[in-house]
Amino acid sequence: MRRAVQLIQGLTDLPLVIDSSIIEVLDAGLAAYQGKALVNSVTAEDDRLAAILPLVRKYGAAVIALPNDEEEIPEEPARRVELARKIIDVATGQYGIAIEDIVIDPLAMPVGADTGHGIRTLETIALLREEFGVNMTLGASNVSFGMPDRHAIGAAFLPVAISHGLTSAIMDARSPQIVRAVKAADLLLDRDPWGASWIAAHRAQQAAAASATVQAAP
Amino acid sequence: MRRAVQLIQGLTDLPLVIDSSIIEVLDAGLAAYQGKALVNSVTAEDDRLAAILPLVRKYGAAVIALPNDEEEIPEEPARRVELARKIIDVATGQYGIAIEDIVIDPLAMPVGADTGHGIRTLETIALLREEFGVNMTLGASNVSFGMPDRHAIGAAFLPVAISHGLTSAIMDARSPQIVRAVKAADLLLDRDPWGASWIAAHRAQQAAAASATVQAAP
Numbered sequence: 001m002r003r004a005v006q007l008i009q010g011l012t013d014l015p016l017v018i019d020s021s022i023i024e025v026l027d028a029g030l031a032a033y034q035g036k037a038l039v040n041s042v043t044a045e046d047d048r049l050a051a052i053l054p055l056v057r058k059y060g061a062a063v064i065a066l067p068n069d070e071e072e073i074p075e076e077p078a079r080r081v082e083l084a085r086k087i088i089d090v091a092t093g094q095y096g097i098a099i100e101d102i103v104i105d106p107l108a109m110p111v112g113a114d115t116g117h118g119i120r121t122l123e124t125i126a127l128l129r130e131e132f133g134v135n136m137t138l139g140a141s142n143v144s145f146g147m148p149d150r151h152a153i154g155a156a157f158l159p160v161a162i163s164h165g166l167t168s169a170i171m172d173a174r175s176p177q178i179v180r181a182v183k184a185a186d187l188l189l190d191r192d193p194w195g196a197s198w199i200a201a202h203r204a205q206q207a208a209a210a211s212a213t214v215q216a217a218p
Numbered sequence: 219m220r221r222a223v224q225l226i227q228g229l230t231d232l233p234l235v236i237d238s239s240i241i242e243v244l245d246a247g248l249a250a251y252q253g254k255a256l257v258n259s260v261t262a263e264d265d266r267l268a269a270i271l272p273l274v275r276k277y278g279a280a281v282i283a284l285p286n287d288e289e290e291i292p293e294e295p296a297r298r299v300e301l302a303r304k305i306i307d308v309a310t311g312q313y314g315i316a317i318e319d320i321v322i323d324p325l326a327m328p329v330g331a332d333t334g335h336g337i338r339t340l341e342t343i344a345l346l347r348e349e350f351g352v353n354m355t356l357g358a359s360n361v362s363f364g365m366p367d368r369h370a371i372g373a374a375f376l377p378v379a380i381s382h383g384l385t386s387a388i389m390d391a392r393s394p395q396i397v398r399a400v401k402a403a404d405l406l407l408d409r410d411p412w413g414a415s416w417i418a419a420h421r422a423q424q425a426a427a428a429s430a431t432v433q434a435a436p
Binding site: 111112115116118119122143147148149152153155156157159160163164180181184185187188189190192193194195198199202 | 329330333334336337340361365366367370371373374375377378381382398399402403405406407408410411412413416417420
């Protein structure tokens with residue numbers, strides 16, 4: 001982990017997520033990390049809170065928090081919000097971690113397994129925004145797992161989730177369709193002043209297409 | 219209008235929208251129409267209410283209602299809801315029109331003219347659902363007017379609008395991208411039992427592509 005962090009930080013200035021279920025590995029990664037990392041992840045289980053939050057505090061990191069505990073990954077949005085409340089209370093109250101450094105995962109699960117999963121995730125997002133105004137992230141591609149035309153599902157899901165309060169996502173940034181959908185959400189929700197970013201993306205795409213045509217010509 | 223209604227009803231069983239700003243033309247269209255028509259449209263202007271609602275009542279039609287009056291097409295969602303309330307009160311109270319036959323248009327305007335238009339439309343939709351639980355429709359392509367990649371904007375806007383309460387749209391049903399986005403919204407909002415419609419659409423698309431390949435082969 002130490003070597004990976006050093007290697008990747010030598011290649012990019014983008015912030016990293018340090019992801020391990022082993023406490024010593026998280027600690028090594030955070031110790032090697034330059035800047036403010038995001039830790040993936042803590043749950044509402046007492047032993048995980050007690051093990052991970054001190055590291056988050058020690059290194060001034062932010063943390064992704066999953067609202068499940070020893071007993072369950074809850075189905076009901078209200079129960080997910082209760083577990084999120086527990087994590088937020090412990091992190092801010094006992095460890096002095098700032099609420100803006102707690103990134104709640106509302107839990108995205110496949111509609112292919114249960115068509116009710118989409119709505120439960122969206123309701124959780126709306127409740128978390130209403131109750132806490134917290135940052136959120138989720139594994140966007142989980143939603144379409146096992147279904148055909150996955151990118152079309154993701155391209156519809158992300159704008160909807162953003163409009164209900166989702167602030168970030170673990171998503172495939174190499175899918176032009178999904179990236180365009182997120183940019184369209186920014187435009188529609190008044191987060192793209194003058195539509196400048198939308199128009200710039202269109203021009204970049206046109207320029208890339210023109211350049212590909214020129215290269216293809218003999 | 220009379221001839222158009224007869225001609226089109228001879229070709230399709232789909233219900234029609236009778237659209238004219240001239241009362242006599244609406245009357246002629248509704249008189250010729252077989253079944254329950256949708257009238258486009260009435261506003262909150264007193265003279266329009268007095269002229270159009272009696273026809274809606276007389277022919278047992280439904281009606282699209284635009285929340286603008288003599289003075290303004292209001293910007294503020296709360297003001298649009300007030301004008302919708304006026305129309306609903308007059309239509310149900312004075313003319314005995316059922317509330318499910320009143321289809322409110324929350325007014326979609328181009329984000330290319332003002333990037334705040336998208337949010338105002340979405341807020342209006344959410345308020346209309348909360349206050350009245352009414353049916354709604356809007357001109358979906360208005361939102362992207364003047365912008366590049368219009369279908370990508372529409373494909374993001376419709377799922378978002380549906381998730382906040384939009385129940386129908388005047389949209390381009392020939393755009394596969396937009397139709398797919400609406401179907402994805404159905405899937406994500408648990409309105410597609412077992413995902414059967416999503417999977418059937420995918421299979422139909424694959425079959426069409428395979429058939430096109432066979433026809434193209436020598």
